[in-house]
Amino acid sequence: MTEKQTWSQRFESALHPAIARFNASISFDIELIEYDITGSQAHAKMLAHTGIISHAEGEALFNGLEQVRQEYRQRQFQPGVDTEDVHFAVEKRLTEIVGDVGKKLHTARSRNDQVGTDTRLYLRDQIQQIRQQLRDWQTVLVDIAEKNVETLIPGYTHLQRAQPVSLAHHLLAYFHMAQRDWERLEDVYSRVNISPLGCGALAGTTFPIDRHYSANLLHFDHVYANSLDGVSDRDFAIEFLCAASIIMVHLSRLSEEIILWASEEFRFITLKDSCATGSSIMPQKKNPDVPELVRGKTGRVFGHLQAMLVIMKGLPLAYNKDLQEDKEGIFDSVNTVKACLEAMTILLQEGLEFRHQRLATAVTEDFANATDVADYLAARGVPFREAYNIVGKVVKTSIAAGKLLKDLQLQEWQQIHPAFASDIYEAITPRQVVAARNSYGGTGFEQVRQALLNARTQLNVK
Structure with missing residues (x-):
């Protein structure tokens, strides 16, 4: 049998060894050790500040914790x-270092408010690190976009060729997704940064503690106003996992596009050796492992969010041992998001090249300019729905004849409708198709250049 625990004097014997292993969380909550020490140092200072322990005892506890x-x-x-x-690990070692005064550290505190404090200290630190990684990711997107304002790429809806767009415009879509992620994490941070320290097990404490003092030491913005809520709340963790899941959605969507772009069917990009692997039996292959792994790892973050929701949905107030299960999901989600952001940033920065000649060809080999023909007629007084139907028939007959719209003779255009003139050919060139979409937020080159300026300004916001 195992040694009796600190809490076990109520019991006649110690835990069964298998149950002790099952019950223990040290294998994963060791991740919180420095946050636990920091929180305990603040608690020790508060105990001394309020006279619950002497200043000498508070200093001994603080220094002993620093030694740990x-x-x-x-x-x-x-x-x-x-x-x-x-x-328990920290408290046990502290007591070995400073003697019996170490046993005073847990005065006016429970593991319930302690673990809540540790988790919040950990998560707010990780949120700031992830937000910086998002800024790095956005910077790479903007760097590449600035070099590709007039590089055209087929735009898709329903994974069917739709209209050509600026490659910069396409990449900036992901910039804005990341911007929302960055802002969303800031919002989550505000609810992470609330101190439960001093809530006790569930009902507060009889000691004259100063919760605001310890919260200030730990740079919390607020303290929980209800002790039951303080020890049992995991909304902040659910919100973080939701935000993490959305980040992974965005990374996974671009991953899917990169995988398609690298295929022989698309050939829009070339993967560099530094960010691709080969096949064990097919020597000609170069596999897009990074985006495939990101796409695959997205599911595990979703799973942690679902697990947390399921844990919380049936818990009565206040603390329950089920909440021990929150940490592994949080830790793994943090590590997964950080690893995927790092890998995708490297991949985009130095792991792939856009095949500009292939892209230039790709935007000339379809009917993605059909809407512009309809717009051409509408600008000359033809009702758009009528123009739309006219162009639909033209596309149908052109496909049957094995032609693209650019291949039609002027006489053929004018047989379709007398409003067509020789300027139709310029109007349907891919470059003009893109340049003409100059509405706010559109893919027109002027709009894209302004969007890049705005993006640079956003990157300077801390």
């Missing part, structure tokens, strides 16, 4: 399953 931190960083302190969780 340094021992952990130097790998001298590596707690195992016998300590159950990171909180």
Whole structure:
């Protein structure tokens, strides 16, 4: 049998070894150790500030905790399953260092508000790191877009050729997705940055604590106004996992496009050796592993969000052991999002090249200019719906004849409708088709250049 735990004096015997292993979270919540130490140092200072312990005791606790931190960083302190969780591990080692005064650290505190504090300290740190990665990702998108304002690429709806667009315009769509991600995480941060420290197990404490003092030490914006809510709330974690899932949606969508673009059927890009792998039996292949992995890893982040929702949906107030299951999903989602952002940033920055000649050819080999023919007629007084039907018939007969619209003779155009003149050929060139879409937010070159200026301005916002 295992050694009796700190909480186990109520019990006649210790946990069964298998149950102890099942119950323990130290294998994964060790991730929180430095945040636990930081939170405990603030709690110790508050206890001394309010006179619950002496200033000498508070200083001993603070310094002892700092020694635990340094021992952990130097790998001298590596707690195992016998300590159950990171909180007991730190407290046990602290008591070994400073003696019985270490047993005073847990005064006016429960593991319930302690773990809530640790998780929030961890998550707000990770949110800031992810937001910086989003800025790096956006910067690469803008860098490439600035070089490709007048590079044209087929635009698609329903995965069918629709209208040509500026490649810069296409990439800036992902810039704006990332901008929403960046802003969304800022909003999530505001609800992460609320202190539950001092809520106790569920009902507060009889000691004259100062929750605002410890919150200020830890740079929390607010404290929970209800102790039951403070120890049982995981809305902030659900919101983070939702935001993380949306980031992964955006990365996965571009991943899918890159996979298609790299295929022989599209041939819009070439993958560089630094970001692709080969086949074990087909020597000619170059596989888009990075975007495929990002696309695949998206599902695991979605799964963590679903798991968290399922954990929370039936929990009565206040803390329940089910909440131990929140951490692995949060940790894995953080690590997955950060790894995918890093990999996709590298891939776009140095792992692929756009095949400009192929792109130039691609926008000339379809009927993506058909809408512009209808617009041409509408601009000359023909009702758009009538013009739309006329052009539909023209496309149908052109396909039957094996022609594109650019191949029609002027006489053929004028037989279709007398409003057509020789300027129709310029109007339906891919470059003019793109340039003409100069409405706000459109793919017209003037709009794209202004959008790039706006994007650079946004990147300077901290």
